[in-house]
Amino acid sequence: MASPFFSEGDKKIIHDEVEDILSNQLSMGKNVKKFEESFSHRLDVGHAIALNACTSALEAAVSYAATRGKEVIIPAQTFIATGMAVHLSGLKPVFAEISPETMCLDYHDTIHRVNENTAAIIVVHMTGIVTPEINKFRIFCDERNILLIEDAAHTPGAKFKNQEAGTLGHIGCFSFFPSKVLTSGEGGMLTTNDDKIASFARSFQNRGRDMTSSSEIYSIPGRNVRMPEISALLGWIQLSHLNDYLDRRREIASSYISHFEKVAGLKLIKLESIEQSSFWKFPIILDSNLDRNQILNNLHNFGVYADTAYNPPLHLQPVFQSLYGTDTGLLPVTEDILQRHICLPCHPKMTNEECSFVISSLKEAIKDV
Incomplete structure (x- = not known):
């Protein structure tokens, strides 16, 4: 990742x-x-x-x-x-x-x-x-x-x-x-x-x-x-290399955006500017009719290490449930988004070929899901 x-x-x-x-x-x-x-x-x-x-x-x-x-x-x-x-x-x-x-x-x-x-x-x-x-x-x-x-x-x-x-x-x-x-x-x-x-x-x-x-x-x-x-x-x-790292991350993110922004079932995160973001990961929100876990499994089977951001959310982590009595339903928007998002890899060591492979793999992974 x-x-x-x-x-x-x-x-x-x-x-x-x-x-x-x-x-x-x-x-x-x-x-x-x-x-x-x-x-x-x-x-x-x-x-x-x-x-x-x-x-x-x-x-x-x-x-x-x-x-x-x-x-x-x-x-x-x-x-x-x-x-x-x-x-x-x-x-x-x-x-x-x-x-x-x-x-x-x-x-x-x-x-x-x-x-x-x-x-x-x-x-x-x-x-x-x-x-x-x-x-x-x-x-x-x-x-x-x-x-x-x-x-x-x-x-x-x-x-x-x-x-x-x-x-x-x-x-x-x-x-x-x-x-x-x-x-x-x-x-x-x-x-x-x-x-x-x-x-x-x-x-x-x-x-x-x-x-x-x-x-x-x-x-x-x-x-x-x-x-x-x-x-x-x-x-x-x-x-000393931060600008180079960011340039490469933004190149990869730009490729993802150009290929996924019009793909049915995928929603990209709203950006003020590609050039203002650092792209630690590249998140995508899935339509509710898509099975997120199956898509991740498909990607993993293809050899793409996609994952999620942080799941479960903090209010559903056992330590905070025990300390503060929080439970499912407290934050419905957060709970919903965390169940239907994925994060694609985005880092300076990725080659153009690897980026293209991730793109084609995700398009294949969402078919018939």
């Missing part, structure tokens, strides 16, 4: 730099600083703070929001880490519907769930598409002192109206897991233009230490969730 890519030239640089890391500084060294500075420059954002995972970035963001309330609204269609970061930070996740047009958080459903306990809203830019209502969310949150957090795990390099994902809310959280658009092996990044948030995140990732003090003074509850030097090196190398 997705595959990390390092060229032979990249591997040589990594090998040489790892030798230096092993003989010098394994943690809190020059590579982390270089990666943070490069990421900050790429996004034109005031602060970029490297952590060991996107989950840790989300935890830091939610922990900062905790003084504002006790609840965080999130889409039920997202990775478990989004909800778990809220719960482990001592707040309650409030699950909201996704839009059937974009699979991103539905604006109107969300604002009706806001109350005096709402500390933050987390928008998830699903599959590399920036939430189209992001500016509406920002205005709404600013007017109510609610923190707007972007789960931008899928969207390094994606934009909305030429503004980078991760800079549209108060905080952006990125993932560098091997299957993502960029990888550092494991890792994440928190971005913000707010100096107070940045100071909090720096402290949070260092067990709550006051980073302005010359002695070991701990001012807030925190964790040891810094990014290691070797991970930062991998991330920095990958970041």
